[in-house]
Amino acid sequence: MIQDAGIENGMPKETGISLTADLCPSHRPLDRRIFTDIITEFKKVEHPVPIALSITGVWMRQHPDDLEWLKKLQADHEIYITWINHSFTHRVSLKAPLKENFLLEPGTDINFEVLETEKAMLKNGLLPSVFFRFPGLVSDQQLVFRITDFGLIPIGTDAWLAKGQQPQSGSIVLIHGNGNEPVGVTDFINLLRSKTQAIANKQWLLYDLRESVDDEFEGKD
Numbered sequence: 001m002i003q004d005a006g007i008e009n010g011m012p013k014e015t016g017i018s019l020t021a022d023l024c025p026s027h028r029p030l031d032r033r034i035f036t037d038i039i040t041e042f043k044k045v046e047h048p049v050p051i052a053l054s055i056t057g058v059w060m061r062q063h064p065d066d067l068e069w070l071k072k073l074q075a076d077h078e079i080y081i082t083w084i085n086h087s088f089t090h091r092v093s094l095k096a097p098l099k100e101n102f103l104l105e106p107g108t109d110i111n112f113e114v115l116e117t118e119k120a121m122l123k124n125g126l127l128p129s130v131f132f133r134f135p136g137l138v139s140d141q142q143l144v145f146r147i148t149d150f151g152l153i154p155i156g157t158d159a160w161l162a163k164g165q166q167p168q169s170g171s172i173v174l175i176h177g178n179g180n181e182p183v184g185v186t187d188f189i190n191l192l193r194s195k196t197q198a199i200a201n202k203q204w205l206l207y208d209l210r211e212s213v214d215d216e217f218e219g220k221d
């Protein structure tokens, strides 16, 4: 399997999802609707609201103001961010087949992609988590081992909204926060709106990725 290695859902008995948003390199500004909407919807039931952001070194360099805005939301306890390493350059070719694309592109320096991102996170005052998300969700077995050798855990998705995948209870939902996939964000916001009543009754919540995955491991013991 070349796509979506790693953990792709949390506890199925949970009602609700873990939200992950990717910050791949982009010239568009951060899609701030995601954050303002979850803060508003969950105001009375979850504070701060958990969200996991997969961040690239290039995005951090391109969007210092957006990064400061996110850090402020975190400092104000509006959201709790789990930072996922998403590689530094996020190389992608429009033509290459998947097995030679993204981090599988010949000549890719995996040490650089992983460690420079981590350094940039620390330099920007972000606390790296144990999670890694493959650009394009593309990897092979050897690459998975390279990543786990760093002590990192690949995190996939079972509900990439812009691809039409429907979230289930316990899903790890993927949307793009970098402005490149507004359709997925709109789908997510519509999903939130459809759950307003369940959210108010604490029957549909956002789960902290760290806890969902922890429960997943415990379940497999």
Ligand SMILES: [Zn+2]
Pocket: 022, 023, 024, 086, 090, 134, 135, 136
């Ligand atoms: Zn990406």
